[in-house]
Amino acid sequence: MTTPGYRTELTAAETKARKRKLLRRDIKRDWQLYALLAAPVAFLLIFNYWPMLGLQIAFKDYNPLKGIWGSPWVGFANFDRFFHIYQFWQIIENTVILNFYQLAAGTPLPIILALAINYAARKWFSRAVQMVSYAPHFISTVVIVGMLGLFLDPQMGLVNHFFNLFGINSVDFLGKPGLFRHIYVWSGVWQNLGFSTIVYLAALAGIDPSLHEAAIVDGATKLQRMRHIDLPGIMPVAIILFILNMGQALTTGFEKVLLMQNSLNLSTSEVIDTYVYKVGLASELPQYSYAAAIGMFQSAVGLLLIWISNRVARRITGSGLW
Template identity: 45%
Template sequence: MRVATNSPTLNLETKYRREMWRKIRKDKWYYLLLLPGIIYFLVFRYGPMWGILIAFKNYMPFLGFWKSPWVGFQNFEDFFANPDFFKLLRNTLLISFYNLIFTFPAPIILALLLNEVKNALFKRTVQTLVYIPHFISMTIVVSLTYIFLTTQGGFVNNWLYEHTGRKIQFLTDPKWFRPLIIIQTIWKETGWGTIIFLATLTNINPSLYEAAIVDGAKRWQQMRYITLPCLMPTVIILLILRLGGILDTGFEQIYLMMNSLNREVADVFDTYVYTMGIARGAFSYSTAVGLFKSIVGIVLIQLSNLLARKVSDISLF
């Protein structure tokens, strides 16, 4: 591949290109490793991607994609013009926001606490115990919540009634909906979320601690200046990824906890789409809502990634 030319700029460009090819050849093994992944993404992720276009159609499964009529932005207009849109947006964002403040840091804190435990057996036992709730299905969690909190003989309310003479309508009072959702999520997912941080902690170089001890660092100082910074890359990556899903709320949990008296604060995009879908075969409609959620997500990921890169030098890409 010899391009003979007198032009210096062109020469530079060829030089650059040649340099690039040289580098690619040098890294050929890396590209080979990438290959299965790339083929996977092209086939299984991009292959069905035409499904996004369903949002602009009135898709009927038996007609197939091509025969279903185009409707342009009709589904989006329906969605945004819906009088409940802002209610849904507010509810979705609030639940996500509370999850971000309360349930996101919980596993980090738990991991730090576990990290301070010196007795290996105790540590392992606790790790295993807190990880169990992840495997209990939401249906059971909701059912247990009812058993504990019902005003009809639930023992929390029995206790309250004996001591204060009043009952609290935990299950139907809109004020209690979000706290209950958050508490359930913390209970169910904190232990599970800890695993990844515990794995990260195994990568910390012990000599860092040694040096710190020699310098007279106290325990909390070690945690503050060694453990936490080592967790940061993982935390930031998880946070960025989490922001991408800001409009996704756990459908099953909210659907099961929602009722006529708390719907005002409980109804979110996911439950709304489901309810709408019961009557109309709402493929197109739910695809449109999903597309909206994804666009918001990708914008947030890009922005937060940019921010993270500026502030901390750690980023997703």
């Protein structure tokens, strides 16, 4: 006669053995699928997870001659150094304002454009709008900044020539700190508006047409159909994109900011990414550990913001990333 506790252990062991048997059977039956899966899994392990071992340099005084493992451990000294630099709050403020400004400007416009294209009566017109709006996305960042320099140049720029026709003095747009954020954000919206619309057009295509047919029979206008059918239908996609964008609240990408940056607008254009680039790569004595610590700080804050925004979105709308 067996005790209840022994029987429970035996049942758990039998369950594990059964699961292993089923797994072996599935692998043997569908080995081709597992073989296809092996390549991307190996890619993730080698190029995404294995390099994470190098994050330990954020807690060390990294010396290339001694290597990662041989460099002395300094704990949180690199983080403490970043938190106490005199530009800390200015850099954080510039980064947060630039990202949230970009998020506020870039979130509703693709939805509006997608709805407009979806309801366009002439298919040739909607296709033409799509092509014209998608095209700027494929222009490189360097070319975009070069175009901004040509258009906004205080001496030869097209915009200032137009101002001069009406007796308005030339404006050094890229030299004014107060104008930097507006130029950066709205040039980015213009460049990525059409491409961002693709996601919402795909979501609109997945809405059941019978809902629109019933609404038309009931006499609903286009605006009413947008409000009560289309917007609720694409809301889960919009929420997921919003949550993912929240994870980049401290990450702007340094390329465009660095190219638009100059000594005159530095008070509003210096963000975390450009600061990391300057201290980690562009300085005469690269500070790898210091730059890695700042990067880890960005990642930690981004992960926290994703978790918070997902919880808030799930509580308010009932849908989230997980």
